[in-house]
Amino acid sequence: MLEIKNLHVKLEEEDKQILKGVNLTVEAGKVHAIMGPNGSGKSTLSYVLSGRDGYEVTEGSATLLGEEILDMEAEERAAAGLFLAFQYPVEIPGVGNMTFLRTAVNAQRKARGEEEMSSTEFLKTIRAKAAELKIDADMLKRPVNVGFSGGEKKRNEILQMAMLEPKMCILDETDSGLDVDAMKLVSDGVNALRDEGRGFLVITHYQRLLDHIKPDVVHIMADGRIIKTGGPELALEVETNGYADLIAEEA
Amino acid sequence: MALPQAKQTATDARLAALTLPEGGWSVPARRDALSRVQAMGLPGARDEYWKFTRPDSLNAVEVPEAEAFEAHEAPIFGDRDRLKIVFVDGVFDAEASDDLSLEGVEIARLADAADIHWAQDLYGTLETRGQTPVQRPFAALNTAFATDGLLIHVTGTPSKPIHITYTHEGARSDAILHHVVKVDAGCAATILENGPAAARFNHVMEVDIAEGGALHHVRAQGRDHARRAVTHVFARLAQESTFKSFTLTMNGVLTRNEAVIEFTGDDAVAHVAGACMGDGDFHHDDTVFITHDAVNCESRQVFKKVLRNGATGVFQGKILVQPDAQKTDGYQISQSLLLDGDSQFLAKPELEIYADDVACSHGSTSGAIDEDSLFYLRARGVPRGIAEDMMTIAFIAEAVQEIDDESLREELVDRVEAWLARRRA
Numbered sequence A: 001m002l003e004i005k006n007l008h009v010k011l012e013e014e015d016k017q018i019l020k021g022v023n024l025t026v027e028a029g030k031v032h033a034i035m036g037p038n039g040s041g042k043s044t045l046s047y048v049l050s051g052r053d054g055y056e057v058t059e060g061s062a063t064l065l066g067e068e069i070l071d072m073e074a075e076e077r078a079a080a081g082l083f084l085a086f087q088y089p090v091e092i093p094g095v096g097n098m099t100f101l102r103t104a105v106n107a108q109r110k111a112r113g114e115e116e117m118s119s120t121e122f123l124k125t126i127r128a129k130a131a132e133l134k135i136d137a138d139m140l141k142r143p144v145n146v147g148f149s150g151g152e153k154k155r156n157e158i159l160q161m162a163m164l165e166p167k168m169c170i171l172d173e174t175d176s177g178l179d180v181d182a183m184k185l186v187s188d189g190v191n192a193l194r195d196e197g198r199g200f201l202v203i204t205h206y207q208r209l210l211d212h213i214k215p216d217v218v219h220i221m222a223d224g225r226i227i228k229t230g231g232p233e234l235a236l237e238v239e240t241n242g243y244a245d246l247i248a249e250e251a
Numbered sequence B: 001m002a003l004p005q006a007k008q009t010a011t012d013a014r015l016a017a018l019t020l021p022e023g024g025w026s027v028p029a030r031r032d033a034l035s036r037v038q039a040m041g042l043p044g045a046r047d048e049y050w051k052f053t054r055p056d057s058l059n060a061v062e063v064p065e066a067e068a069f070e071a072h073e074a075p076i077f078g079d080r081d082r083l084k085i086v087f088v089d090g091v092f093d094a095e096a097s098d099d100l101s102l103e104g105v106e107i108a109r110l111a112d113a114a115d116i117h118w119a120q121d122l123y124g125t126l127e128t129r130g131q132t133p134v135q136r137p138f139a140a141l142n143t144a145f146a147t148d149g150l151l152i153h154v155t156g157t158p159s160k161p162i163h164i165t166y167t168h169e170g171a172r173s174d175a176i177l178h179h180v181v182k183v184d185a186g187c188a189a190t191i192l193e194n195g196p197a198a199a200r201f202n203h204v205m206e207v208d209i210a211e212g213g214a215l216h217h218v219r220a221q222g223r224d225h226a227r228r229a230v231t232h233v234f235a236r237l238a239q240e241s242t243f244k245s246f247t248l249t250m251n252g253v254l255t256r257n258e259a260v261i262e263f264t265g266d267d268a269v270a271h272v273a274g275a276c277m278g279d280g281d282f283h284h285d286d287t288v289f290i291t292h293d294a295v296n297c298e299s300r301q302v303f304k305k306v307l308r309n310g311a312t313g314v315f316q317g318k319i320l321v322q323p324d325a326q327k328t329d330g331y332q333i334s335q336s337l338l339l340d341g342d343s344q345f346l347a348k349p350e351l352e353i354y355a356d357d358v359a360c361s362h363g364s365t366s367g368a369i370d371e372d373s374l375f376y377l378r379a380r381g382v383p384r385g386i387a388e389d390m391m392t393i394a395f396i397a398e399a400v401q402e403i404d405d406e407s408l409r410e411e412l413v414d415r416v417e418a419w420l421a422r423r424r425a
Helices: A042-050 A074-080 A097-111 A119-132 A137-141 A150-164 A180-193 A208-212 A232-241 A244-250 B005-016 B027-040 B125-129 B137-145 B371-378 B384-400 B406-424
Strands: A002-011 A017-026 A031-035 A055-064 A082-085 A092-096 A168-172 A199-204 A217-222 A225-230 B083-088 B105-109 B150-154 B162-167 B174-183 B188-194 B200-209 B214-222 B228-237 B242-250 B254-263 B269-279 B283-292 B298-308 B312-321 B329-338 B344-353 B359-367
Touching: A002 A042, A017 A042, A017 A055, A017 A199, A017 A225, A031 A042, A031 A232, A042 A055, A042 A074, A042 A082, A042 A168, A042 A199, A074 A082, A074 A097, A074 B371, A082 A150, A092 A097, A092 B371, A092 B384, A097 A119, A097 A137, A097 A150, A097 B384, A119 A137, A119 A150, A150 A180, A168 A180, A180 A208, A199 A208, A217 A232, A217 A244, A225 A232, A225 A244, A232 A244, B005 B027, B027 B125, B027 B137, B125 B137, B125 B200, B125 B228, B125 B254, B137 B174, B137 B200, B137 B228, B150 B188, B174 B188, B174 B214, B200 B214, B200 B242, B214 B228, B214 B254, B214 B406, B228 B242, B228 B269, B242 B254, B242 B406, B254 B269, B269 B283, B269 B384, B269 B406, B283 B298, B283 B329, B298 B312, B298 B344, B298 B384, B312 B329, B312 B359, B329 B344, B329 B384, B344 B359, B371 B384, B384 B406
Parallel strands: A031 A199, A031 A217, A082 A168, A168 A199, B083 B162, B150 B174, B162 B188, B174 B200, B188 B214, B200 B228, B214 B242, B228 B254, B242 B269, B254 B283, B269 B298, B283 B312, B298 B329, B312 B344, B329 B359
Antiparallel strands: A002 A017, A002 A055, A217 A225, B105 B150
């Protein structure tokens, strides 16, 4: 599904290397979690994969379903099946949530040579998926994320994921800003999307999200590299002992 | 005070090329306006109030050429139930217009009005009041030389909007139109205006709203050609009256829209808003002066400009609160979205407050499209061009929201989308 090989990335505006050789393979149907202390490069990895400006790939590659994505524009990566659930979804006053999502769905379909979704079909689908995520119909009519609580913003991200049906989902610290109930809702939404044809990369600081979204593989990231890979028990180890021992062990 | 020689010469030359209409009730007002123009002189580049906008081509004796642009789209507001009134290069076109009778409103042509007419008390009156503290010579020029226009007396609540549409055919047409609108107490109407009008257009609308009356004014100017326009809206608001005016301008080499609003009755509301989109040698100037001289009135100025490829936007807005205008609520925002580094936005926001119990605020910003928001849209698969357009529409949304009628809002946004699509093509 997603294959990252020896990925080196630095900031464009300053000579600072952030990723220093990341290797990672996420198989279809699997959930991989990346944990790590602040500044380890987790969010940078998600941004680089999704095509945000400001980063320069100095070495390495990232392929999605065998296709190199690092040369693609952000929208091309989305159409190819990549989705990033943002840690801090932006508020966009003046752009209606529904209009935006319909434009996105149909832009992706068009890019893939598929038939665009009709208004009726879109409305029917979004209403059903919003109900599952307990998203009020009024929220759909409001501008994108404007006036949404932290939990509502994250639920909106999962709604977008559900509508766009990506192949590879990256969740960047989706648990931040969520209370227990919201975390359960968001996790249920993610779990509902798990299937054999879809991969997940869940970036998180804490074990608690992984109580709800059970990972198949857990990676520990520090100083721009993955320093350890294991099963779900690795997350529990981090929860108990922190990162210090693992980082020291690697050093 | 004598005018400087150069200004005197330019003014004399311009006036000599025009003919003062003779006969009828408007003659005293026209002669009075002419003497004011002669005393003020037409504006020049050194006039403080014109320092951001060069008036040369508006002053010139010879009209700069402006070929009409074929947009291949139906005229805006054309699909709605409305009373249509057409002017071609500044001349009323009876054949293209509807019958002017409509319950709740009396409409006459300025050129046709009989000797004694209700408009006699208003024609040039608000324009004259609006000459202080700032001189507006083009408005006085208009009062003196207007060849046509409408006298609209709102005596009820018409069932449909009055739609004045301006068509431009002559490459060097020079139109001077003057409308007078009187809204009786408790009455309400909507006036729509659209079209490029002429190669050079001088437009004045005087609006007098009686107690509890309301006027909604929405206009769409422009299309893609080299036309020039200077417009003035003068509005006087009595107690508990409402005036809302919105202007969408898309392209045009030079546009200067002035609004001069005066509150004379308590608890009145005036909103003046606009959005413009331009590129290349586009120059757009919104100049607004609002005088609060009554208690508990609300004024809003909301202007948004989208500029690219060297376009220039200007905003000069002032809220003047007189000593007795307590509980004034004045809001003014002017913002520009610069789509590249070649465009510029020049702003002069002003508050002048002499009352002590008021809530007035203003703000002015210019900036590029927010990259974080752009990335968010693109990361969902929206192509960059469409995402930029969505952000642009979002940017002007606050101004468009000033229009009460949702269908009008949608129609204007559709036009903006079409404008953006043409440029993306």
